[in-house]
Amino acid sequence: MSNGSVKSHTEYDAIVVGSGAGGGMAAYQLSVNGLKVLLLEAGRSYDPVRETPMFKLPREAPLRGSGSREKPFGFYDATVDGGWEVPGEPYTNAPGTDFRWWRARMLGGRTNHWGRIALRMGEYDFKPKSRDGLGADWPLEYKDLAPYYDKTEMLIGVYGGDDDMENTPRSSPGVLHPAPAPRAAELLTKKHAAPLGVPVIPAHLAIMTRRQDADTLPKKLHPGNKLAQKVLGDSMRSRQACFYATPCGWGCSIKANFQSTTVLIPPALATGNVDLVPDAMVREVTVDKNGLANGVSYIDKRTRTDRHVKAKIVVLAASAAETARILLNSKSAQFPQGLSNSSGLVGKYLMDTVGAGIGGQIPALESLPPHNNDGASGMHMYMPWWLYKEQLAGKLGFARGYHIEFGGGKDMPGNGSMNFLENLTEGAYGKRYKEAARRYYGSHVWFDGRGEMIPNEDSYCELDPEVVDQWGIPVLRFHWKWSDHELKQAVHMQQTFAQIIEAMGGKVGGTVQTDGNKAIAKGGQIIHEVGTCRMGSDPKTSVLNAHCQSWDVKNLFVTDGAPFVSNADKNPTLSILALAWRTTDYILDQLHKREI
């Protein structure tokens, strides 16, 4: 093959764009079923087994591991070439909008550092409009996705409890790993939250608390598929259970938690059916004269040259906003407003999660006997939404719920961990400072609400006509507006947290806001952006059908957060994974039937 020009004679069965949750799942499922897959990733390759800074200490890091522009979540955070900015790849905001877009340019994307919180959407969450008249319904029901939640949880390893609560589904028996025992602050919070009517139950996190049964699970997940059973069994045997140390957000070299790079990509590569190309910045999906997708064009970042690769099927999983960007940039004579955009809805109905938090200092937690508080690094317990009936009866003034993430106690001291002492002690130094540190360090609790945002007409992304990134690709411009539902919800969060802190005998830190605009996090800051290519049952009001297949281009599919019709308070990753699996089953079925 001559240098310098693309002469790929190979047509892949499928190109998957993006290697995070949705792309990793798509590449895995398609490849274990024998398809030849080209997996394109805009960032560099990355191997958590070699690169995760397990057990490293803040003092070994520059500036004690503090966050920076280049590493906003701290030096050791797994994110590579990302954060709120990506060098050379800007985005813009319309006047009055301050949307934040977190990206990670690396194999596995944001799954390398994510919070591992793995909550299922419930029955109400798929039919929100039917329930309260707002937003839109999904073209599927909980029971359609429930088997995929079970299978996904078995595949990736999720710990959790067996509580059976309203719109908070339980997993089938034997699917989940046992949740780890609660920590002291979690138990104390539960004791004082229960009388307020706030339930505190085991959290669901994509972390294994025991090893997976590599002999039976692969057979259960891939009946009759020897290749899948082999590669998955090998993968499961290479994973260890959590050893309750070192933060998940740095990645996990023992593969105890879910990362696309430890759980999905290795078995996908082991099939021999996947070619993986990192540093490949996809700019458009190309179409043939019949209007079918026939490949993608991407920039090879290492050589700064343009490439074209061909496939029978294109699966976009570049993240909700990036997928919309690719489609909007895929303009042709046949599709002048971008691909799969006959409805004009690509980029529309962008959603994030409502976020508001508050903390408190709890005298009961002072001077506790030293004990290990690290645990699984994420939450062992959480509080699911509990006011469904009051809300439906119109008593709350906002339409959708939130769950509460919380914690407290003695974490490993890091940069700034003791800064609170100055005000608490009114300027202590010397012996008094050291005594205060011994007494107060670890006596704080924190609460973060994560609530449902209702999609609206004013929150969307589009191409900025004036700005391109360093690869020459037009960038996204964001528009954002919260409705009163979200603003009132954020106020309710802070008031609830203050009540819990006071019930614990503690002192609330900071101001409990009555103005939702002051309580709520900025759009995008919770890093749960979804929507932009919503599913539906009508091609006029949706971009994708009930199988995440483009209405306009039948061999084009989307498996990231873009298809989401609503954004329940449940963190989206588990649903992205389950939905991606369901979509790949549909792709295989359609191929089998020669429909695509």
Place this chain on the structure above:
Amino acid sequence: MTQLDEDDGGTAMDAGATSGEGAVNGVNRRDALKAIASAAAITMIGAEASAQGTPKPAAATAPAAQAPVQITRGPRGDAWDPDLIHPKSDWPRKLTASELATLAALCDVIIPADAKSPSASSQGAHHYINEHVSAPGAGYERDLVRVRGGVSWLNVESERRFAKTFVKLSASQKTTICDDICYAPKAKEEFKAGARFFSLVRNLTATAYYTTDAGMKDVGYVGNVASMKWELPPKAVLDKLGL
């Protein structure tokens, strides 16, 4: 189902074989070369293959028999993609020996040795302050001015009150000055700037100290150890909490 063209094992990746930039670093070269020997060799090895003059792969082997190919390029080593296993904070330090001596003395006023744990300077807190104020970035440069100015102010104030530099003051003389600057909201007008300086140094000293083994032990942090099981907190903790 498409098969990889046997004469074109590299497919898309050969297109990347033009630069010879050595984008694959040496650590992974062996993996890369190994990968070339197998059929569905992965794109990123393209540049390496070209640079090394490695012939392109011959015929495809049975794909399913292949081991997964490690494709790590590894960290670039800059601020966006630092080597997390071998961290570096190698920017030039800006404070003078004399400034460091004053800071060491102040660190030990803030966190002195006692029966339970050592002093801040013995754990290098003043060197951490130097790392902080010498770091690149506008915020750190502001802190450099505040620390430098504060050290000068502290010595001038020491000379004015006791005719000695700060390091030569007795413990009670140091306390006399620090009492005036230890809490900005209550500091007199003429000590507000000194209080801002003290606040910064106290926080930096505490960050430095409590991230050392001695400091973590002092506040009873006992985690970061691997354990096969996770259990409820010890009975003494549950009893104290009434749980």
